[in-house]
Every structure is written in C-alpha cells, then in structure tokens.
Amino acid sequence: MSKKKSPIEIWREQKSKYSLLGKKGEIISLSRVNQPPVSLASFAPYWSGLVKISKTKKKTGQIISAKKDPEIGDKVVGVFRRMTPPDKEGIIEYGIKFKVKQHEKTNFS
Amino acid sequence: MRIPVLGVYQTKFGELWDKSLSDLVSEAGKGAMKDAAVDISQIESIFVGNMLSGISVGQEHLASLVASIFKTKVPVTRVEAACASGGMAIRQAVLAILSGEIETALVIGAEKMTDQPAEIIAQNLMAAASSEEKEAGLTFPSLYALIAQAYLSRFKASEKDLANVAVKNHKHASLNPSSHFPFEITVDKVLKSSKVAEPIKLLDCSPISDGAAAVVLTSASWIKKKPKKNGVAIIGSGQASDSLELSDRNSLIEFDSTKEASKKAFFQAALEPKDVCLAEVHDCFTIAEILAIEDLGFYKKGEGYLIEANGEVRLGGKRPINTSGGLKACGHPVGATGVKQVVEAVIQLKGRAGKRQVKNPKVGLTHNVGGTGGTCVVHLLAK
Amino acid sequence: MNNLKRLLRVGIVGFSIYLPELAISPKEIAKAWNRENAKIGESLGILRKTVAQKDEDSITMAVEAGKAAIEMADISPSKIGALFMGSESHPYAVKPSGTIIGEALGLGNEYLCADLQFACKAAAAGLQIAAAMIESGMIDYGLVIGSDKAQAKPRDILEYSASSAAAAFLLGPKKESVAEFLYTDSFSSDTPDFWRRQGCDFPQHLGRFTGEPAYFKHIEAVTKNLLSKSKYKISDFDHVVFHMPNSKFPAAIAQKLGVTDRQLKQGFTVLQIGNPYSASCLVGMARVLEKARPGDNILVVSYGSGSGSDGFVFKTTKLQQVKKTKKSFDDFVHNLEEIDYSSYLNQMEII
Numbered sequence: 001m002s003k004k005k006s007p008i009e010i011w012r013e014q015k016s017k018y019s020l021l022g023k024k025g026e027i028i029s030l031s032r033v034n035q036p037p038v039s040l041a042s043f044a045p046y047w048s049g050l051v052k053i054s055k056t057k058k059k060t061g062q063i064i065s066a067k068k069d070p071e072i073g074d075k076v077v078g079v080f081r082r083m084t085p086p087d088k089e090g091i092i093e094y095g096i097k098f099k100v101k102q103h104e105k106t107n108f109s
Numbered sequence: 110m111r112i113p114v115l116g117v118y119q120t121k122f123g124e125l126w127d128k129s130l131s132d133l134v135s136e137a138g139k140g141a142m143k144d145a146a147v148d149i150s151q152i153e154s155i156f157v158g159n160m161l162s163g164i165s166v167g168q169e170h171l172a173s174l175v176a177s178i179f180k181t182k183v184p185v186t187r188v189e190a191a192c193a194s195g196g197m198a199i200r201q202a203v204l205a206i207l208s209g210e211i212e213t214a215l216v217i218g219a220e221k222m223t224d225q226p227a228e229i230i231a232q233n234l235m236a237a238a239s240s241e242e243k244e245a246g247l248t249f250p251s252l253y254a255l256i257a258q259a260y261l262s263r264f265k266a267s268e269k270d271l272a273n274v275a276v277k278n279h280k281h282a283s284l285n286p287s288s289h290f291p292f293e294i295t296v297d298k299v300l301k302s303s304k305v306a307e308p309i310k311l312l313d314c315s316p317i318s319d320g321a322a323a324v325v326l327t328s329a330s331w332i333k334k335k336p337k338k339n340g341v342a343i344i345g346s347g348q349a350s351d352s353l354e355l356s357d358r359n360s361l362i363e364f365d366s367t368k369e370a371s372k373k374a375f376f377q378a379a380l381e382p383k384d385v386c387l388a389e390v391h392d393c394f395t396i397a398e399i400l401a402i403e404d405l406g407f408y409k410k411g412e413g414y415l416i417e418a419n420g421e422v423r424l425g426g427k428r429p430i431n432t433s434g435g436l437k438a439c440g441h442p443v444g445a446t447g448v449k450q451v452v453e454a455v456i457q458l459k460g461r462a463g464k465r466q467v468k469n470p471k472v473g474l475t476h477n478v479g480g481t482g483g484t485c486v487v488h489l490l491a492k
Numbered sequence: 493m494n495n496l497k498r499l500l501r502v503g504i505v506g507f508s509i510y511l512p513e514l515a516i517s518p519k520e521i522a523k524a525w526n527r528e529n530a531k532i533g534e535s536l537g538i539l540r541k542t543v544a545q546k547d548e549d550s551i552t553m554a555v556e557a558g559k560a561a562i563e564m565a566d567i568s569p570s571k572i573g574a575l576f577m578g579s580e581s582h583p584y585a586v587k588p589s590g591t592i593i594g595e596a597l598g599l600g601n602e603y604l605c606a607d608l609q610f611a612c613k614a615a616a617a618g619l620q621i622a623a624a625m626i627e628s629g630m631i632d633y634g635l636v637i638g639s640d641k642a643q644a645k646p647r648d649i650l651e652y653s654a655s656s657a658a659a660a661f662l663l664g665p666k667k668e669s670v671a672e673f674l675y676t677d678s679f680s681s682d683t684p685d686f687w688r689r690q691g692c693d694f695p696q697h698l699g700r701f702t703g704e705p706a707y708f709k710h711i712e713a714v715t716k717n718l719l720s721k722s723k724y725k726i727s728d729f730d731h732v733v734f735h736m737p738n739s740k741f742p743a744a745i746a747q748k749l750g751v752t753d754r755q756l757k758q759g760f761t762v763l764q765i766g767n768p769y770s771a772s773c774l775v776g777m778a779r780v781l782e783k784a785r786p787g788d789n790i791l792v793v794s795y796g797s798g799s800g801s802d803g804f805v806f807k808t809t810k811l812q813q814v815k816k817t818k819k820s821f822d823d824f825v826h827n828l829e830e831i832d833y834s835s836y837l838n839q840m841e842i843i
Contacts, residue, residue, distance in 0.1 A: 031254030058356035080555040
C-alpha cells in the first residue's frame with residue numbers, strides 16, 4: 001500500500017513549488033538513485049541532490065542533465081516537469097526539477 | 110543521575126516470518142523481566158518504541174495492544190521518533206523514574222518490517238523525511254548518499270573507506286548469535302554490491318529486519334531495597350533535535366543533534382568522550398558511523414574514516430564501536446534498535462558478551478538517531 | 493470569416509519555442525521495423541524528430557515556452573488577460589491545461605482561459621481570438637501556446653514524423669511588438685482525414701485522403717481568400733510558413749501557390765524536428781521571426797485535420813532587432829541528443 005499524494009495537498013503546495021521555476025542554483029551534493037521509491041519506479045535511474053538557490057536557501061530536488069552526468073558545483077536552473085509517472089485516473093503532479101546549464105552550447109543563430 | 114538496569118533481552122533480529130509484532134513484543138518483554146527477576150505486577154509503567162506499526166501492520170493503538178499482551182492495566186506509552194523511537198522510549202522511562210512518579214519501568218522497542226515487500230517498506234520509511242525530499246525522489250539510502258558524497262568529496266575519502274565500517278560490523282556480528290547477519294564480509298564484496306544510490310551500495314546499508322529488545326529500569330532508591338551484584342546503571346541521558354530536511358542544515362557532514370545530545374549526556378554523567386570504553390552508534394549507513402564517532406567527540410571532523418581503517422574501533426582495539434554488529438550487521442528493526450543498543454551496552458558492562466566481550470569496560474555509550482539526524486538520543490551507562 | 497479586418501492595435505510582443513533535448517532519426521525507427529533505411533527519411537524529408545522525456549508533456553513544454561515569451565516581452569505575467577493553449581495531447585480530457593500553465597507562469601486569477609482543440613491547428617484559433625480581444629480593447633495582452641507531445645502508433649508512418657515541441661506567442665499592443673498582426677482569415681469544413689477518439693492513445697488517418705481533399709484544399713482556399721480580400725500578392729511576402737506534416741506537403745502546396753524556396757526557407761523547420769502537431773507552423777513562424785529583418789511581410793498558414801486552415805499576415809518592426817529570444821530554434825537543434833528506438837519507446841511510455 002504505497003501512499004499517493006492527495007490532490008488537495010498537491011494543490012496547496014503549488015504556489016510555493018512553482019516559484020522555483022527559472023530559479024538559478026548550484027549543486028551542493030547529489031546521488032544517482034538506482035533504487036527508487038515505488039511511485040517513481042519508471043523514472044529510475046535519476047539524479048537527486050541538494051541545490052543552493054541563494055546565500056541562505058537550499059532545496060532538495062531531482063536533477064536533470066541530458067548530456068553528461070551532473071557533478072557537485074554544476075550550475076542549474078529550475079524547469080517545469082512532471083514529478084511522478086502519470087496514472088490513468090488521478091491528478092497529475094507537476095513541479096520543478098533542476099536542469100544542469102553548462103553543457104549547452106548557445107548562440108547558433 | 111543513576112537509573113539501574115535490572116534486566117535486558119534482545120530477540121533474534123532478522124526475517125522472522127513466523128513472528129508477528131505481538132510475538133516480538135511479548136518475547137522481549139518477558140525475556141527482560143525474567144532477566145530482571147521481576148514479574149509484570151512489579152512494573153509500574155511500560156514504554157514502547159516503534160515507528161511503523163500503523164503503516165506496516167495497521168495497528169496505531171500500540172499502547173493498548175502492549176497492555177493486552179502483558180495483561181496489565183498500568184500506563185503504557187508509545188513513543189515515536191522514526192529510527193530514534195527506541196532510544197527515546199528509554200529516555201522517557203528515565204524521565205518518568207526521575208520524576209518520582211514511578212519506580213520501575215519496562216521499555217520495549219519492537220518493529221515488524223518484513224510483512225511488506227522491500228520497496229513498500231522503503232517508501233514507508235520516507236515518512237521520516239520531508240515532503241520536499243520525497244518529491245525529489247529520495248529514499249533513505251539516497252539521502253545518506255548526499256551526505257556521503259559531500260563527506261568523500263570534502264575529505265578526499267573513498268568508497269573503500271565506507272566499506273571498512275561494514276566489514277568491521279559484520280566481524281562483530283559473526284560473534285553475536287542474535288544478529289541478523291552473523292557472518293563476515295570483505296571490502297571487495299561491499300564494493301561490488303549493487304549501487305543503490307551512488308556512492309551508497311547495498312552493503313553500505315543496514316537491512317530491513319524484524320526484532321525487539323527490552324530493558325527493565327528502576328530507581329536508585331528501589332535498588333537500595335534489593336541490591337544486586339554486578340549492577341549497571343544509566344548515568345546520563347541527552348536528547349536533541351534538528352531540522353527535518355537536509356536543506357535546512359548548517360552542514361551536510363555533521364549532525365548538530367548528535368553533538369547537542371551527547372553534550373547533555375556527558376554533562377549529566379560528569380564524563381568526557383575519552384572516558385567511553387565502548388559505544389553502540391547509529392550506523393544506518395556506513396557513512397553514519399563515520400559521522401557519529403566524529404560528532405560524539407571521539408575523533409575530529411574528517412578523522413573518522415581514517416580511524417575506521419586503523420583498527421582502533423574494532424573489537425580488541427582502543428574503543429570498540431558496535432560490538433553487537435551495529436545496525437548494519439546486527440540488523441535494524443527500526444523501533445527496536447535504540448533499546449537493543451542499551452541491551453548491548455549493559456551486556457558488555459556486565460561481562461556477559463561471550464566471544465565479543467570487550468575487556469573490562471567501565472563506561473558505555475549508546476547513540477540513536479531519527480531520520481537524517483532530525484532527532485538524536487544519547488545515553489551513558491556505567492557499572 | 494465574414495469580414496476581413498485590418499487589425500490596427502495588435503502585434504506579437506514576445507515569443508519563444510521550446511524543444512525537448514532528445515531526438516530520433518527515421519533511420520533508427522526504420523531499423524526497428526526492418527524497413528529500408530534511407531528511403532523513409534528521404535521520402536518524408538525529415539532528418540529527425542524531437543522526443544520529449546518521460547517527465548515532460550504538452551503542459552511542461554508549454555510552461556517553458558510561455559515563460560521565455562513573457563521574459564522577452566518584459567511584462568508582468570499578471571497583465572495577461574487571456575491564455576489559450578492548443579494541443580492534440582492535452583493530458584486531461586476534462587480539466588484545462590491552460591490553468592495549470594497560468595498558475596505556473598504567475599498569471600494570477602484575472603484572466604480568461606480556454607483549451608483549444610483542432611488537430612494540428614489547435615493554437616492558431618488562439619491567435620485569432622486573442623488578437624480580436626486586444627483589438628477590441630477587452631484585454632491588453634494574450635498568451636497563446638501550441639504544444640504537443642505527439643503520439644503515433646508504433647509501425648505507423650506517422651511514427652517517423654510525430655514529434656514534440658511548444659511555441660508561445662504573447663500578443664499585445666502594437667507599439668511593443670516585434671511584428672504587427674495585420675490580417676487573419678479561416679476556412680473550415682467537415683473532412684475526416686485524421687482523428688483520435690476519446691480514450692484512444694493513438695490517432696488514425698486515411699493515408700492519401702489526407703492530401704488533396706484535406707491539406708491541399710484547405711490551405712489553398714484560405715490563402716486565396718486572404719490574398720484576394722487583403723490585396724496582397726504571394727510575391728509580397730518575404731517569408732511563408734505552411735503547416736508541415738512532412739517536407740513534401742508544404743513543398744507541393746508552395747509550388748502550387750507560387751511560393752519560392754527562398755520564401756519557405758527560414759520557416760521550414762520540419763526538416764530539423766519533424767511534425768510537433770499544434771506547434772508545427774508556430775515553430776516555423778518563430779524561426780522566421782528570429783531570422784527576419786524589420787519590415788518583412790510574413791504569411792503563415794495553418795492546417796488542422798477535421799478540417800480547417802487559418803491564414804495570418806504579420807509584418808516585422810524595428811523592435812524585432814531589439815527583442816531577441818534567449819535560446820533560438822537553432823540553439824535548441826544544436827543541443828539535440830539522438831537516441832535509439834528502445835530509449836524512444838521508454839521515453840514515450842509506450843513500453
């Protein structure tokens with residue numbers, strides 16, 4: 001009996017969660033989770049870590065890095081993603097994950 | 110303070126398919142009372158340490174269940190502080206006796222974890238972590254992996270340094286017939302075990318175990334009426350808290366709650382870390398033991414992993430840590446652990462530890478942590 | 493529509509696209525089905541298609557594109573009076589994607605929200621409605637997003653082209669625009685070329701019927717109507733963008749209508765990313781806006797199965813040189829990481 005988050009709890013947390021969208025940060029520590037909790041089984045393996053988002057504030061969150069494995073010290077930015085694999089009937093939980101910035105090349109236009 | 114320990118008992122820890130939570134509670138409680146040479150009519154209050162009975166076996170009214178098991182009407186109090194439930198139950202009993210309200214207490218720590226599949230239990234254990242950490246997809250191995258990663262990176266230690274802790278504790282457990290894993294392992298085996306959440310591997314993690322432990326405590330005045338030879342007593346008790354989530358901590362690589370709780374206990378006992386002969390510390394993951402021996406004041410920050418390598422904290426060394434096998438190898442039925450730690454310290458101080466006996470110990474310490482250091486309870490025991 | 497009005501007050505004040513980081517080539521898909529490698533990619537005229545990750549969907553991509561569009565416009569999101577989200581892959585059958593996006597982008601509560609559906613032209617109607625509301629003075633700014641995590645049945649021909657992307661356009665006062673919104677017209681009919689029933693995972697289509705009686709007929713009709721009513725000639729346009737289900741269809745209609753390769757070039761995004769359904773012509777339009785010069789005339793013609801087409805006429809302003817996207821189409825494309833077929837199935841949650 002794995003516990004699903006109540007849609008009301010999801011709704012209540014939205015405002016504060018979404019405020020991390022676009023926030024910049026730096027990875028303080030991280031781990032690749034190979035054995036996830038049941039609710040995230042299909043997302044594994046993924047990275048989770050501790051991110052510093054200001055002089056005084058830190059947040060734990062999932063870390064996304066497409067090109068190469070993320071490392072301590074990498075700069076990240078908050079992006080909007082699904083937090084759990086969707087089921088057929090329930091409310092979908094959205095939230096913010098931290099995407100590694102530096103491996104991208106820009107200014108091709 | 111002086112809270113004599115009249116009797117102790119630990120059930121076997123492991124995958125005890127044929128034992129229910131009630132069976133474990135009953136065995137431990139009866140065993141401790143027998144060791145104390147008292148019966149239930151002499152127990153004025155019972156304290157039960159347990160974390161998951163609601164989620165795992167659907168029983169939240171544990172206090173009443175325990176009263177039914179022992180057929181008593183005395184006050185029974187359930188204490189919960191995640192993995193520190195057992196240590197906190199001991200402390201609550203100590204405080205009750207110190208208050209003068211009661212003179213004898215039975216403290217039982219118990220947990221039944223194997224009725225559910227491991228992934229469900231791992232998810233249930235996350236009830237000890239924060240909402241944000243759950244959303245980040247973290248489980249306890251990965252939370253401690255963040256700590257380990259920060260420690261290894263800061264002190265240039267390696268995964269092999271973590272493995273040393275597991276190897277030592279298995280060596281101790283191989284001498285403890287009540288342990289979950291009474292066999293030795295090698296560093297190589299640890300390093301080759303599956304990566305749960307890097308750098309934490311399967312053999313860096315304490316297991317999911319069933320088990321119970323119990324002690325009978327009494328007041329200093331009660332024992333005067335029935336003095337016992339070879340007595341052992343709790344002489345210091347400290348408890349402290351810290352934030353639920355790692356993102357609110359001052360540092361990832363030290364537990365303020367351990368430092369605060371141990372300071373209080375040492376002050377009460379009028380002792381210092383150097384006076385401690387042996388300790389049962391909270392090695393839920395190998396990194397946790399390294400942090401513990403530093404935060405308890407035995408060694409400086411950053412020295413812990415070197416000490417684990419040089420034999421000082423092994424049986425036969427200067428200050429053996431986790432002679433029971435620790436959480437890693439003796440097992441970790443969550444609510445039972447804190448009480449088991451006191452049981453082990455008492456057995457050692459009384460000279461009853463058989464093959465794993467420490468030579469002539471005078472002072473023992475127990476260190477029990479909840480979650481990632483949100484709660485810590487430390488006790489000091491002496492002859 | 494009844495009357496072709498020349499809009500006087502509306503323009504595009506901010507825009508952005510979002511592409512996911514992964515892509516798969518037709519060759520890779522063909523390998524899985526043992527089909528001849530080179531031919532499929534060539535015949536469709538697609539180099540690769542973008543693939544959204546497991547934790548992305550049409551809403552998450554819309555949020556990313558919408559955020560960047562608002563940043564370009566440099567206005568407070570609470571000033572946005574309407575939000576229209578067009579998609580063929582709205583995660584909910586009942587519950588608007590738009591309000592989830594509105595909440596994430598900080599729009600507050602004082603806005604009109606509607607989810608739109610009209611196959612691949614779902615968002616185009618949003619542009620028309622928002623423009624009309626701004627022109628009439630009912631709202632100051634309107635955010636329109638087309639976004640799809642396009643699903644296609646494994647083994648079906650659509651599998652090679654159905655991709656994922658989002659494009660967001662913030663419409664607002666002409667004086668803040670990078671491009672003036674001048675004219676729009678529509679042509680609709682009941683033509684069952686491509687559809688997806690409620691509860692079904694994958695769409696169905698009628699093969700060759702999707703050509704002449706569907707795509708070509710509607711695009712041609714609306715373009716001819718728009719040109720004749722507005723008095724533009726095809727040669728007046730510096731850039732032309734058609735809905736791009738593949739390379740062949742837009743190239744063919746271009747030829748029929750007398751549109752040159754040069755006019756098609758900047759907006760011809762299907763080659764690089766495949767067909768992201770509701771975002772298709774909008775992504776093309778965004779690239780044109782990135783590459784254009786002030787004073788350029790732009791014609792955009794959408795197509796949505798079921799069926800209908802809308803035509804749009806824009807003209808870039810001096811601000812087009814000033815307000816720039818932080819991450820351009822070309823930036824996104826250069827950072828694409830190609831994956832194999834089993835990874836693709838995993839990401840799309842088909843396995």
